[in-house]
Amino acid sequence: MNAMPEEVATSDAPERLTAFVLSRVRAGAVVCLVGEAKPLAAALRAHGCDVREQPGPAWTRPEGTEPSHVVLTGDAVSHVLTGGLEVLRQEAPRAEVLFHLRNAGSARALLETWLGTAPVRAGISEQGMLRRLSDAGYRIAHREVLPGASGSTALAADAEQALRALLAQLSVSTQVEEGLYAIVPEAPARVLEQGLLSVVLLHDPRASAAMLDEALFALACQEQQPLELLLAAPEDSDLSAAEASLERYAKLGTFQPRVVRAPAGDLYAAALRQARGQYLALLDARCLVYPRHYAHLVQALQGSSAAWAVARSFRTEWASSAGAMPYVRAKVPFPLGEQLEVQHLTLHPELVHVLVIDRTRIGPFPLTGVGQGGIG
Structure with a gap:
């Protein structure tokens, strides 16, 4: 002005x-x-x-x-x-x-x-x-x-x-x-596909190919349908192994695969601009989800007027010893009460990976700063 x-x-x-x-x-x-x-x-x-x-x-x-x-x-x-x-x-x-x-x-x-x-x-x-x-x-x-x-x-x-x-x-x-x-x-509002769950899977080039393969397999086993998978990766990263895994599991027909490349600071925003689903979930390649994970959360949203649903989740603690394979020493639950509070996300930002959001019930807000896009 x-x-x-x-x-x-x-x-x-x-x-x-x-x-x-x-x-x-x-x-x-x-x-x-x-x-x-x-x-x-x-x-x-x-x-x-x-x-x-x-x-x-x-x-x-x-x-x-x-x-x-x-x-x-x-x-x-x-x-x-x-x-x-x-x-x-x-x-x-x-x-x-x-x-x-x-x-x-x-x-x-x-x-x-x-x-x-x-x-x-x-x-x-x-x-x-x-x-x-x-x-x-x-x-x-x-x-x-x-x-x-x-x-x-x-x-x-x-x-x-x-x-x-x-x-x-x-x-x-x-x-x-x-x-x-x-x-x-104003730009015309994007029409979201009703009932579709869009899962944005963030690929960290530093993570092992085996870890990403496990995450993709877990998503291929999801009971929630229809499901769209957007693999978001930095534009200069090597995706040869990731794309091979994506192609292999896509043959099961349980998700619609897409690859999104963008600068590291704009990954989520770029993926969200392409996500077509009414429901949205963000996932890290180091995370594993059980087969009914998303189905339960979507059902919870469909049975309420809430804008998002959250699952009980655990942080896995690994241990290893000389000459032996790493093993899970403990699964520590996140300290959630009866409902998710902002302070929980502040203390444990990784909890964003256990949310499913109904995008028709929430307004746009930035994820990574001004000009980086939003949920809406």
Whole structure:
């Protein structure tokens, strides 16, 4: 978000909208201009744009090439934002929408109405506009705002400041007097395959081929069906042995195999972007799961409204002696109570490997940092 200087006059709105629009379009762009704005249309044509003018306030798709930009002016702003966004998204799904909004819910507008010094400001509030964008599947790509200046009402300065602070606590949008906005459609939601379990198996090149082979065999024995297996490996690792094991066990027909290669820090995120299942499990190649492990967890999710299910699990402690094969010295249970708590994952992050998540019941959140992807 950028802020415009407070001294910018509201009467300069048409000029600021023109400058804003020209900064967002390139020569050759197809621009649909909704509402009477002859100077803006002339500026766009001088900029090398193909301009399709409509009188407004409603928007209709023009004939010919789909517009790359739709500019709303005058009454078209409120008309389209309050009742026409769904049609706009359906008929121009790739268009960036540009407009200027004088916030009907700004602190200044509200205070002047309360004092009786001005009528209720016409149009839509920024807060209402943001709700409409969310409902219609749009997001803000760029926003430049003019904050409301203090001392703009008949109130004493300290009283106005206190009321503005109160309004800001109720909604930060009340501090915006005007704004220039560029909005774009959200990417269409990915359709998950109902009932499919996607297991992301992380391959550590440092682990032995025998250990990975055991993990793949355990997954091939799973009773949960259908099951999709995504073997995630660093892009520079040698997967010859892993792919041979994967091909061998895939012949049993109990899972659908896929290989995902990505930088080490983006492995899980890259695999999640390709995972198609409603249910998701993360597994390390050093882990073993019993045949009914995933079936029990999926059944638990299907019989409840929970977003994830967790299994009782054990940490295997190995021991060895000179000249002898390593053996399991003990299986130590993780100290879980009646339900999984965040502190359990903090103390034992490997517990993420005993979860099954229903992706239709949980929102997106990052796994490995900003820009690395998420569960959703």
